[in-house]
Amino acid sequence: MSYLKFSYQDKKTPIHKLNPVITTVWVASVVILALLLDHPVFLALLFISTIPVVFAAKIHREWAIFVKLAFYLGIVIVIINSLASNSGSNILWQPGIHLPLLGEMVITMEALFYGFVMVIRLLAIISAFSIFTFTVHPDNMLMVMLKFKLPYRSAMMTALSTRFVPTLIEDAMRIKDAQQARGLDFDKGNIYERIKKRASIFTSLLSSSLERTIQIAESMEARAFGSCKQRTYFHQTRLDGVDRILLISHILILAVAIFSSIKGFIYFQFYPELNGFVLPVAGWIIIAAILILLLSITPLALLKKRAVN
């Protein structure tokens, strides 16, 4: 069915075959870098550097939907930020309207620009997350969480919830069909009525999910879940040479990024005036190095053909 393409699918690309620990670390690096550094050029390049991976993993269709949603959300961010923040000094528009809570409406260039940079940051993060969602098998996510020493029970619960997403969607579709068959027209009525009609799907879904939860718990208990202190794992990830290189290089990236942010090599100021488009040479070199390291994941993935265990 059509909704299935919104969860993991093994497309058998080199990216899908990457060690899940590496994919996770790569995605985490992008997210941390996006949150750590403010420079608009850097953020834009960061977003662009995720695109080759998306294409190498052949997930561009799914990715496009995520990015489109992020973009709409971005428009909202820009509007709210321009309205809410009046710290900038270059006033673009001051119509003299008094807004409740926010005070007088002032739109400044700095606030507008800040909004745009936020959107680029959001795009980079969403793009990285979509790579994670679509190329790491849900069970491997569990394995990665264990690798990072997260408690097994919580990791198992997270993996379980991903396993049941398609089932829940199927349930919701069936409930909607059944209720529509009884004459409940989901597209008629005012907003309040429509929300109320849709809420009835959730009530039904909730009660079936509760029943499901008990049955799942029972079946886990019947198979000795949590009975042994030293649980073992059949599937294990081992990091080979290339994986180690990737892992170390990512730690390096993050260290350099933190260092240059403290030292002010890569610095950008939004308020009261935009400042920092011109970076010291060291700043540009560091940005280039970070991006090259991030981009190297695709060719390295192509180089090695190895599945998890």
Next chain:
Amino acid sequence: MIYLKNVTFQYNDASFAAIVNVNLNIDAGDFVLLTGTSGSGKSTLCRVLNGLVPHFYGGSISGEIEVSGCNPLEVSPGVMATKAGMVFQDPENQLVTSSVEREICFGMENLGLPRDEMARRLEEVLNTLSISHLRHRSINELSGGEKQLTAIASVLSTKPGVIILDEPTSELDPAGAKEVLGALKHLNVDHGLTIIIAEHRLEKIVPHANRIVVMNKGSIAIDGPTRHVLFGKYNELVNLGIGPPPLAELYKRFEDKGFIMNGRPLTVHEGVKCFGMVILKSKQAPNTDYACSQNSLAVELKQVSYTYPNGFCALNNIDLSIKHGEMLAIMGKNASGKTTLIKHLNKLLKPDQGDILINGQDLSSLSVKQVAGLVGMVFQNPNEHFFSDTAEDEIRFGLKNNGTGRDEISEKVDTIMSRFQLSLLRDKPPLSLSGGEKQRLALASVIATYPDLLVLDEPTRGLEEQKKAELMHLLDEYRRTGKTVVVVTHDVELVARFFNRVILMSQGRIVTDGETHAVLSQDLHFSTQINQLVQQFKYRGVPSSLLTANEVVCALP
């Protein structure tokens, strides 16, 4: 293997004991069929055997229990997992990982087995159940039968001495059920594993079981070897509300007529030998002329085709007309297009090509509300129907939607509620009702508006014999008022007994459409046990269209 003495158990919030004074001894290598109507305590008994009751559910238990040398009350569920494995009813709700291999390893991992041991057992289990080809498949892609086989494999990997299955086939289509039962038989016969299977439909399981235990109101009512229970205790079985297998019914009917038979058959193969001499006397063909009293068309499909967005062609040029007052069964394997077809009857899906007329009105010109007034649809899971706060409102909704006057609504709600025995439950929230009550309410809420066409998807799945008959009686009553009833079902025995027209679908097409006897007697797959038996005597002049035990007996001189 299993020893129970005076076991009584009561759930914490219950006012009476779920099982009362149960005494049971099961030998190693037995294949036990545990049966009884719903609420008889068979599910609870299953859970007592592997410690889920009382460890998981709580409650108070008394008596002596020993399973594979262990007392489930004293050891942890972890230990019990290696003694008594448990497979549950719904394949969807017992698989917790997302691939077959991981699912099979789940129990072993929980037990902390070393990896090389897991690898060894994994191979062993995959080979034993012949599911090596599923190894790397994702759980979401499996069929129901394959899911249950995976669940069995996962349980098998912890090497229990006994496997307990609680209605493992009731959510499956016949093909899936056959796969699962075949695997169980193999485990029992070739590997000597003890199997206990709780189930209320007997005919598919009795050939494999060497013992039947019948429960009633929490106690064991009948216990004995398969043939002894089925044939010797036939009347008791029927009185307890359990539908006997068709072959046992035929045996009983013959016996009542004073015939002597060559033995007591559990399979069609044995039936040929046991009943041969008697069946040869059946010469009278069943009444197959069937004419519908009315001639006006309720449903008309003209060259309807539908392809899902993913490219799967589910309906291919369907032509179908159904008259008022007809009751029609739609049968076919999974993915043959049955569900897609009925979804077109109330506009849940719109055809890519072709026209659909209900009562002569083109569906495409009607609103959701208008369609709901013309076509009522009951889905398999009653939970999905409900959206109101009380049972009464649930019934009221359709009437209000229909534009029925206020006084008339109250009157109609009262009539319907008492007709469906729901009067005492008016103010209860629908989701809090019991399974049977929900089923009645779902049907009542749909029938309340008196739709011209009533469509039901698998209404008898998991329903016991008596409830099935009640439902079919209600539907037939409705049909007699000049309305049309369409039922999608896998249940051949049900179709043979209650329907006079059947269509068979395959790969999005209608392959056969006609009178029940004509259709079912010419199809090897969709045929009743009795008909398979009768077919063997066709060349000796026995009418090959006999479908049920009753028809065979009536055909005798």
